[in-house]
Amino acid sequence: MENNAITKIDIITRPSQFEELKNELNKIGITGLTVSHVLGCGLQKGKTEYYRGNPYSIDLLPKVKMEIVVSEVPVEEVVRVAKEVLGTGEIGDGKIFIYPIQNVIKVRTGEEGVDAL
Ligand SMILES: Nc1ncnc2c1ncn2[C@@H]1O[C@H](COP(=O)(O)OP(=O)(O)OP(=O)(O)O)[C@@H](O)[C@H]1O
């Protein structure tokens, strides 16, 4: 059965793990991705740092956001690789958001949908 579903996966994690994740995703056939340096916080609302013994909070920490749109490569495969590379068990390992994509248009050729990826 043909599977024409197109799915977007956003992975937000520590900048330090970005290079390895990019390499591992390359190995499973990911061809296109968008990367942004972002600021974010999760449950911990950033973290508490100390300056001369006094606590102060940093609300937002630098993170890397990778946006990947897939059709042929299974979403579960991307999630598996991301969990393998990013999972340390420590807070701030990151989060993965998955959502359906309605359409893709490749400007140069006019191709749409799966063909445009
Ligand atoms: N509910 C959310 N909405 C949008 N972005 C989020 C949300 N939760 C987390 N993020 C983004 O994901 C990044 C990584 O989150 P993080 O791994 O710290 O999640 P967490 O829920 O706090 O888990 P942990 O307890 O492991 O730290 C955040 O810095 C933020 O950019």
Ligand SMILES: [Mg+2]
């Ligand atoms: Mg957190």
